Amino acid sequence: MQLTLALAQINTRLGDVPANLEKHLHLASEARASGADLLVFPELSLTGYVLQDLATAVAHRPRPDDPIFRPLLEASREIDLVVGFVDEDPRNRFFIASAYLSGGQVVHVHHKLYMATYGLFDEGRFFAWGDSVQAFDTRFGRLGILICEDFWHASPPYLLWLDGAEMLLFTSASPGRGISREPVLDSARWVEHINQAYASMFTCFVAHANRVGYEDGLNFWGGSTLFDPSGELLVQGKYHEEGLVLAEVDLNQLHRVRARLPLLRDERTSLVQRELGRILSVRLPNDRGVV
Amino acid sequence: MLNIKNIDLTINPDVVRTILTGFIRTELTRVGYTRAVIGLSGGLDSAISCFLTAEALGPENVLAVRMPYKTSSFDSLDHAQQVIDYLGVQSMTFEITDMVEPLFTRFPEANQVRRGNAMARARMIVLYDQSEAFHSLVVGTSNKTEILLGYSTLYGDSACAINPLGDLYKTQLRQLAQALGIPEAILSKPPSADLWVGQTDEGELGFTYAEVDRLLYLLVDQRYSIEDCIEAGFAPAFVSGVAKKIQRFHFKRLMPPIAKLSNRTIGYDFLYLRDWGT
Numbered sequence: 108m109q110l111t112l113a114l115a116q117i118n119t120r121l122g123d124v125p126a127n128l129e130k131h132l133h134l135a136s137e138a139r140a141s142g143a144d145l146l147v148f149p150e151l152s153l154t155g156y157v158l159q160d161l162a163t164a165v166a167h168r169p170r171p172d173d174p175i176f177r178p179l180l181e182a183s184r185e186i187d188l189v190v191g192f193v194d195e196d197p198r199n200r201f202f203i204a205s206a207y208l209s210g211g212q213v214v215h216v217h218h219k220l221y222m223a224t225y226g227l228f229d230e231g232r233f234f235a236w237g238d239s240v241q242a243f244d245t246r247f248g249r250l251g252i253l254i255c256e257d258f259w260h261a262s263p264p265y266l267l268w269l270d271g272a273e274m275l276l277f278t279s280a281s282p283g284r285g286i287s288r289e290p291v292l293d294s295a296r297w298v299e300h301i302n303q304a305y306a307s308m309f310t311c312f313v314a315h316a317n318r319v320g321y322e323d324g325l326n327f328w329g330g331s332t333l334f335d336p337s338g339e340l341l342v343q344g345k346y347h348e349e350g351l352v353l354a355e356v357d358l359n360q361l362h363r364v365r366a367r368l369p370l371l372r373d374e375r376t377s378l379v380q381r382e383l384g385r386i387l388s389v390r391l392p393n394d395r396g397v398v
Numbered sequence: 399m400l401n402i403k404n405i406d407l408t409i410n411p412d413v414v415r416t417i418l419t420g421f422i423r424t425e426l427t428r429v430g431y432t433r434a435v436i437g438l439s440g441g442l443d444s445a446i447s448c449f450l451t452a453e454a455l456g457p458e459n460v461l462a463v464r465m466p467y468k469t470s471s472f473d474s475l476d477h478a479q480q481v482i483d484y485l486g487v488q489s490m491t492f493e494i495t496d497m498v499e500p501l502f503t504r505f506p507e508a509n510q511v512r513r514g515n516a517m518a519r520a521r522m523i524v525l526y527d528q529s530e531a532f533h534s535l536v537v538g539t540s541n542k543t544e545i546l547l548g549y550s551t552l553y554g555d556s557a558c559a560i561n562p563l564g565d566l567y568k569t570q571l572r573q574l575a576q577a578l579g580i581p582e583a584i585l586s587k588p589p590s591a592d593l594w595v596g597q598t599d600e601g602e603l604g605f606t607y608a609e610v611d612r613l614l615y616l617l618v619d620q621r622y623s624i625e626d627c628i629e630a631g632f633a634p635a636f637v638s639g640v641a642k643k644i645q646r647f648h649f650k651r652l653m654p655p656i657a658k659l660s661n662r663t664i665g666y667d668f669l670y671l672r673d674w675g676t
Contacts, residue, residue, distance in 0.1 A: 121673050159669035283417065286570075288408040321424045323671045324565075326417050347416055 108359065110247045113143035114331040114352040116344040118320030121155035124165050128153060128175050131190060135182040138351055145187040145247065149278050149318035149331075150219075150254050151203060152191035156280035157322045162233040166195035169206045169213045176206075176213075183208035187245065189252060189316075191278055193234075194218065200235040205252050205278055207243065215243035220263055221256040227282060227325070230256075242270035248358060255279040264305050269376060273361055274312035275305060281317050283328035283347075295328050295346065307338030310364050310371060312356060319349050336364040400620065402631030405612040409570045411577030415450070418562045422454035425560045426535055428676040433534035437525050437555075438462040438481060438489075439592065440474030442575055442584055443563060444539040445481045449578045450562055451537050452485045460487040461532045465521045467593075468495040473583075474592050480581045490528070494520040514593035518554025526557070535559035543568040543607060546614055547640070548647020549599070555591075556650065567614065568607040605636065613640055 115134050120126045131148060138146040150156065153175065154165040167175045169192070179190060187209040194204035194216060203219035218237025222230040240263045242251040251267030251274075258264055258277050267275060285293020298315065306313040312335060319329040331344040333354045344352040365371060426434060434451045438444050452460050462485075464478045475491075482489040497520040502508055508516075529536050538558025540550055542565055550556040563571060568589065575585055589599040589607065600606050613632050616622040617640070622630065627637045653665060662668050 120676060121671060122675050157671050159671065160667075161670060161674065286409045286414060288406070288410055290410050290413060292413060321421055322673050323425075324421070326421065347420060 108247070110145060110356040110358060111141075111143045112314060112333060112354045112356050113138040113141065113146040114314060114316040114333070114344060114354075115146055115148045115152070116317065116319055116329045116331045116348075116350050116352055117149065117152060118327075118349055119152060119155045119318065121322055122158065122161040122165055123155075124153050124167070124175055127155070128178065131188075132178060132182055134351060135186055135188060138353075139186040141351065141353055143186060143351075143353060145189070145245075147189040147276050147278065147314060147316040148191055149316045150191045150205070150280040151193070152278075152318065154191075154193055155322060156318070156327070157325065158193070159229070159233060162193055162201055163195075166193040166201050168195060169204075169208075169216055171211075176208075180208055180211050180213070184211050187247075189276055189278065191254070191280075196235075201233070202237055203230065203234050203254055204237075205254055205276075207245065207250070207252065209245060214245060215241070215252065217252040217254065219254040219257060221260055223256040227284075228256075240266050240270075242267050242272040248273050250274050250276055252276045252278070255281060258301065258305070264309065268309040268311060268371070269374070272311065273358065274314065274356070275309075277302065277313065277315040279315065279317040280327055283326040291346070292328055295330050299330070299332060302332055303334050303338050303340070306334035306336060308370065310336040310368055311361070312336060312358075314354075316352075317344075319347055336361055399626070400616060400622075400630055402612065405615055407567060407569050407611060407615060409566070409573055411574050414566070414570075414574055415453075415577065418450050419454040422451050422537065422560065422562055425673070426455065428673060429535075431533070431535050433459040433461070433532055434537045435461045435463060435525055435528045435532050435534045436537050436539070437521055438464055438478040439539075440464075440471075440477035440481075440584070441589060441592070442580070443541055443568075443571060445477075445580050445584050446571055446575050446578065447537050447539045447563060448481055448485060448487060449575075449580060452487050457486040458488065459534075460485070461528060461534060462487045462489045463525060463528055464489065464491040465494050465524055466491070467498065467517050468493070469595055470592055471595070473587070477581065477584045477587075480583065484579075484581065488532075492524050494524065497523070510594050514591065515551045515554060517593060518551035522554050522557045529559075537562065538564070540564055541568050541571055542566055543611055543614060544599075545651060546618060547603065547610070547643050548650050549603065550650065552650050567611040569611045609636070610640060613637060614644075617641060617644070 167173050169176050189207050191205050194202045205217050207215040220237045224231030242249050249271040251272030253263050283292045302313050302315050314333045316331050318327045328346050329344050330346045331352045333341045335341050342354040436448050462482050498516045525536050536558045538561035540556050541563050544550050590597050616627050624637050628634050656665050
């Protein structure tokens with residue numbers, strides 16, 4: 108099975124959801140016209156990233172009666188979409204979220220699990236922590252979504268892999284940092300390393316949509332990637348430039364790679380469960396599950 | 399562990415140039431401006447700001463202002479002119495002597511620091527006036543070394559709308575300047591605020607940028623403790639002196655604190671980026 112994947116490496120307007128919606132709809136048409144089947148937008152693509160006190164003001168609910176989601180759901184009849192937004196749940200908790208929209212339906216909503224709250228990041232001050240990670244079925248097979256800090260922890264990609272995800276869709280608003288003599292920022296190298304590692308270890312496709320642009324002094328470096336189940340880089344967007352990154356995905360490659368390298372077949376999940384149970388029983392976990 | 403000999407402050411100038419020109423272009427245009435004004439001293443930092451801004455906005459959209467005092471060196475004026483001629487930016491020369499002399503006449507006892515501060519603030523007044531007249535924003539020229547050491551005049555040379563250079567140490571700026579093609583005369587002369595005859599930064603600070611940048615890199619970027627820096631080979635008095643400066647001049651890096659009274663106070667729990675809504 109073939110799939111044309113598009114990564115929307117966009118800039119956003121901070122806190123201006125209608126303006127960002129317009130850009131989403133425009134790119135959805137453009138991607139569709141380019142033959143894409145699935146278009147993935149970066150983290151918080153409808154709102155901008157450093158929201159601070161804007162976080163609660165820009166929240167939306169992914170439902171057909173929402174004025175922002177109604178046109179997105181309409182657009183999803185032509186092309187599957189992953190959009191980044193702030194989700195206000197029924198009890199008024201605010202999550203960094205990504206929604207998978209297809210055929211006019213909300214197929215899946217992922218709430219960011221790990222709130223980056225250190226260094227230049229302050230997410231935990233403004234957002235609630237997501238509490239589930241699940242793969243979901245689409246017309247292209249089973250997929251999984253993670254948002255930025257989520258994939259800096261090994262367990263969410265691992266759980267999605269075990270839950271059947273054959274392609275991991277990673278979204279980020281990754282601030283560029285770390286200059287050296289190298290032609291690539293430290294932050295870009297770090298993210299590319301781990302994306303490649305997940306693709307190699309889980310013998311699956313790993314797509315990463317990262318935004319560009321600036322918010323005050325922060326730059327976002329783009330460089331969106333798709334790695335194949337052998338860990339090879341199939342395509343990469345330019346650093347620091349807006350663009351639609353298109354890639355042909357041959358899902359039959361999963362068959363060929365896993366015939367050669369049966370890492371999934373040999374994964375010892377019962378051992379993991381047993382040992383995790385032992386570790387957690389003897390070492391007191393804190394709230395966030397850290398031993 | 400890093401030591402005094404293997405600290406590497408090498409930068410890739412192309413990466414830095416891409417980010418900084420994008421920063422200048424984006425941060426000006428998103429708030430409705432297409433033009434910038436820069437105080438051009440004849441030194442390295444303002445030359446770099448001018449080069450980057452001209453590249454970001456086009457030279458016709460940059461106004462470089464030379465603001466000598468009567469004792470400013472001719473070389474400074476000449477070097478600033480070389481930048482103007484090379485880039486083809488718009489330019490203006492305004493001598494600040496008549497602005498500050500009445501103050502010095504009224505307070506003849508004013509020392510060099512007071513006089514230097516007054517000159518820096520007079521230049522700020524001229525730049526912000528031109529900012530309005532030229533429908534532009536002031537692009538700053540302060541580097542990471544001087545910001546950390548507090549080696550600047552509050553509401554003077556540190557005043558600007560955006561600062562593209564504030565996360566680069568002086569030794570890194572020198573590399574960027576070479577890549578940008580900044581005239582050799584500017585690259586090779588000793589750094590100076592030129593606030594009085596014969597003043598040099600390194601003479602006034604008491605150490606070289608090459609030394610202090612490596613120490614700052616350990617203390618700030620690499621989060622080394624004072625003890626770690628001494629173990630890395632820096633002289634104890636140098637380390638403690640620099641660490642003290644960083645702390646003592648922190649106030650210059652912050653907005654003045656507002657006394658909290660209400661439930662929602664600017665700066666504490668009223669938090670928005672400058673780029674809010676753009």
